[in-house]
Amino acid sequence: MGIQRCRVADRACRCPRSHPGHGEVVVDLAAAGLCHTDVGITDGTMAEILGFTPIILGHEAAGIVSAVGDGVDNVSVGKRVAVSAMGDGKSGVLGQKNIGVGRHGAYAEKTLAPASEIIALPDEVPFEQAAAATDAGMTSYHAVFVRGGLRPGTKVGIIGLGGLGMTAARLAVLGGGEVYAAEINPRVHAAGIERGVKQVVGDVKELAEFELDLIVDFAGFGTTTAGAIEVVNNGGRVVQVGLGRSEATINTHLLTMKEVELRGSIGGTPADTVEVLKFISSGDLTISTKSIGFADIGSGLEQLARSEVGGQRLVALFD
Structure with missing residues (x-):
């Protein structure tokens, strides 16, 4: 894929590999949620959590598997999936290699993830709900049920x-x-x-x-x-x-x-995300979202910074 313009930092960022290694999966992204954490990263107040720079941000990802590496047996090409925003869920944010924090994230056409972080989506869950579930849903569930x-x-x-x-x-x-x-x-x-x-x-x-x-x-x-x-x-x-x-x-x-x-309480685990997806799939929970285009991610983060979004979660949908 060569060099892609980073939509948030306005710097040239090397895109992730488009071919998976052992135990890895490539996901063609359909939706990417916007999070206030990315506002903190771009304004410098939370930049210390990044594993490297420049980096493609975005840690709320959902899409379709387009390639799998050797040793992957829990998912196949063509499956609808989300990517765990907190990796294995055991190490928090600092020091992790989580999507959009320690490796390139969801504000791109594709993302590369360990198969262990891939979460299968029920057919009833739209991509925008799935993306929001990986962070807004997971973090809320973990705080209320696990820590609370x-x-x-x-x-x-x-x-x-x-x-x-x-x-x-x-x-x-x-x-x-x-x-x-x-x-x-x-x-x-x-x-x-x-x-x-x-x-x-x-x-x-x-x-x-x-x-x-x-x-x-x-x-x-x-x-x-x-x-x-x-x-x-x-x-x-x-x-x-x-x-x-x-x-x-x-x-x-x-x-x-x-x-x-x-x-x-910070974040959660892949198991928390699975529970949220069950609530969404049943029809009992709909995370309030507002869809935007891929090109609008930068302006969407600016809206978040100005507290103009209210109770909604901005989610970028990919063509």
């Missing part, structure tokens, strides 16, 4: 009804939770109610009246973290996902006296 430990009947608070928070709220409802949310933008409150949230308030501290066992913070502006610790039940759990600020001042007296558990 949601069980049927759990009273849950979701802070921030953006792309992740909206998906997490719906997943919590599907998991049998009694779900409430705090969101400063009143224009998205109705969308939360449509997804099964019982009530949406404008400020974290207004969640106190609902006596919540679990709060998942998808905003992460410091005050939201501190507010969650203040309003969660005694013995409750707060899961931190959002990184609106890199530091927070919290009331350690309340943390201790209430025996609140504070957990971080």
